[in-house]
Amino acid sequence: MINKEVSNVQKALFGITDHMTLMLGGFGLSGIPENAISELVRLGVKNLTCISNNAGVDDFGLGLLLQKKQIKKMISSYVGENDEFERQMLSGELEVELIPQGTLAERCKAAQGGFPAFYTPAGYGTEVAEGKETREFEGKMYVLEHAFKSDFSFVKAWKGDVAGNLIFKGTSRNFNPCMCGASKITVAEVEELVPAGTLDPNQIHIPGIFVQRIFQGTHYEKRIEQRTVRQKV
Amino acid sequence: MINKEVSNVQKALFGITDHMTLMLGGFGLSGIPENAISELVRLGVKNLTCISNNAGVDDFGLGLLLQKKQIKKMISSYVGENDEFERQMLSGELEVELIPQGTLAERCKAAQGGFPAFYTPAGYGTEVAEGKETREFEGKMYVLEHAFKSDFSFVKAWKGDVAGNLIFKGTSRNFNPCMCGASKITVAEVEELVPAGTLDPNQIHIPGIFVQRIFQGTHYEKRIEQRTVRQKV
């Protein structure tokens, strides 16, 4: 068994420098690597390019990095619900590349799986296809999209073992599995880190081969963006 | 909940006709849809094109269909261990298209996921790339491969529920998940069929949306091809 455990978030982020490209898991505020984001803020690394479906809210998630102006460019599919983001984007301080959500997921998967490029119908005929190669297959038009290239992937899982195996919970899974092994170094933070042999090999969502470093995170806030409930009758 | 249960293998195979293209899960004899294969033999449908990583052995798995000369063409990555197969292939009775195993898996996944085509390095410079488009990405050569088109997928899972959700066991998973939803109709046979709500939604390998029909199979032989053991000291 190859041990991927590191003792804390500082060691997990060793090697992070300015101008790097990062992938960060999560959908909205669900399944975001809270500990890694806090440490990125503490380290103060700047001019980051962040690949993440969303950009957090003003005071949580990637919003924390935006406040400190650590992000040079965001590659996302949806960036609503974040005033500071909108301000930086409209003022031109922040570079933003918006791409379809399925394309974002698959460009991560392509990087994970060694595919240089693939064809997808999403965005054909829209401005996201501008400057991109398009092609017809059986009467339908597709856009050629390429694998991402990035330095670090930061993902958040529910449980993990020291071999790097990961299990996600509910919809906090989202982009996290797709980003594992899609960067030079993948850092997984988990709510519970267990010894190898504890997790059922049949129920691993992401095998440890896609993870270089794993640590047990602390103080998960797991903030809820839209608390919707019904009343008990 | 959309109910996918059918009461037996006969109903599960309703609509099968000569000249169809089928995907069949399994690696070697592990995880093969034993009940579906038996029923295909009983029905005597002919001139089938079968997409399956292997071709079984002489008297089990797809070997049973080969014996009855029901298969016109095999698309596989490895076809050793089957004398009748070799005889039919070398005599020209059986058409055979051999493709790299990873390419086979991904052409299924492409069909499942609505990708018309993708680039892979496998087979570049060999006869499997002959007549195919090739292309350079960052100094490395790739082959353009296309999604499969097929009529039925026959897969075998360990457990399933009536909503069509599937859980596979060990290495009998192999190509089965990749083939789900990759044909017009996907038929899953399971060792144990349970009511909806019994399986943990977090531990489903294949969601029921990719499965049109599910039934509990019977009499699984699960033959072992290479029984290798060590002695207790």
Added chain:
Amino acid sequence: MLDKIGIAKRLAKELKDGYYVNLGIGIPTLVANYVPEGIAVEFQSENGVLGMGPFPFEGEEDADVINAGKQTITTLAGASFFDSALSFSMIRGKHVHLTILGAMEVAENGDIANWKIPGKMVKGMGGAMDLVASAENIIVAMMHTNKNGESKLLKRCTLPLTGVGCIKKIVTNLAVLEVTSNGFKLLEKAPGVSVDDIKKATEGTLLVEGDIPEIVF
């Protein structure tokens, strides 16, 4: 004229037994409350869940179980969770039978715009571009006119497109319309709304053939 709930109720009539359905944010989300009796449908949310149920009871919210609108949800028996890549394989692979989503503009050629107002509002397309490029059966749910009273059913979209020639049907507060090669074909009118009202609120070509029935739920 229909309110949002009326639009949702009319949309619910488009659900068919055995359908997997993706509902967008806003009015489309409400459709889940009006599934006709006797049919089985499952709701998919592109952030990774199939078999969504109602909102949780107070105190039972789980930050790890949300829909694409980031709302806390529950799941029903037979539900499953999965990652974003497999989720869009369901969508791109046409396993999802019906998509209902909102729009800022729809054109009579089936184009849709719903993700960007240049220089003003740039939220992003989320999963909408994948949905409209893939689904065979896409219905737009929206108000017939915008806040300034301008028609949202146009000859040609003025905003950046989300998808081209992909919209088949539109349900608004005023009418149900089908996108045809000759323009918006009026199928049904809302209670208390005249064909003239609809004509005035529609900038694109409106085709009116014969008597137009009133929407019934």
Added chain:
Amino acid sequence: MLDKIGIAKRLAKELKDGYYVNLGIGIPTLVANYVPEGIAVEFQSENGVLGMGPFPFEGEEDADVINAGKQTITTLAGASFFDSALSFSMIRGKHVHLTILGAMEVAENGDIANWKIPGKMVKGMGGAMDLVASAENIIVAMMHTNKNGESKLLKRCTLPLTGVGCIKKIVTNLAVLEVTSNGFKLLEKAPGVSVDDIKKATEGTLLVEGDIPEIVF
């Protein structure tokens, strides 16, 4: 001259701490028995398992737990099962650090042939084409000559190729060789084998520079 176990033992010296390794059928499979003390490696099998252990004890075989050679196996703590697509993502994505596989022919330009003898033997390439097209570190394990005594280390392959210019190193019963732009560079010779013996058994260009050490385990 090395026997199969000797070849496997020499190959085991190529394993490094932290390596994920894919072993082909035949001699490569034996390598797992000789992992050097003090290093951690994990074995991947392309049919969908990582963290393979030894063969099961008699009576404990499970038809649902096999390796790519269809042999019954066990798994170690930290193992995982996955589908064929994710398995080849590990391979294609260069997450597997070392591939050891057999061959019928290797050419001095790094080409390899191991899947087909036209008109005679057509077993198929299995996962070999994906492995050799993807891995950075590929070692061939084979006998230096075939059953007819003919060299398997050639100027150019005569059989249909499995991959082009991909082989970096070869371990045979006679020698360890590196594929260089000028030919097969002799690195080590097997005990009891002379450089001349190796020259005679090598059809391709053999580069012999200085004293050639004997293989040690």
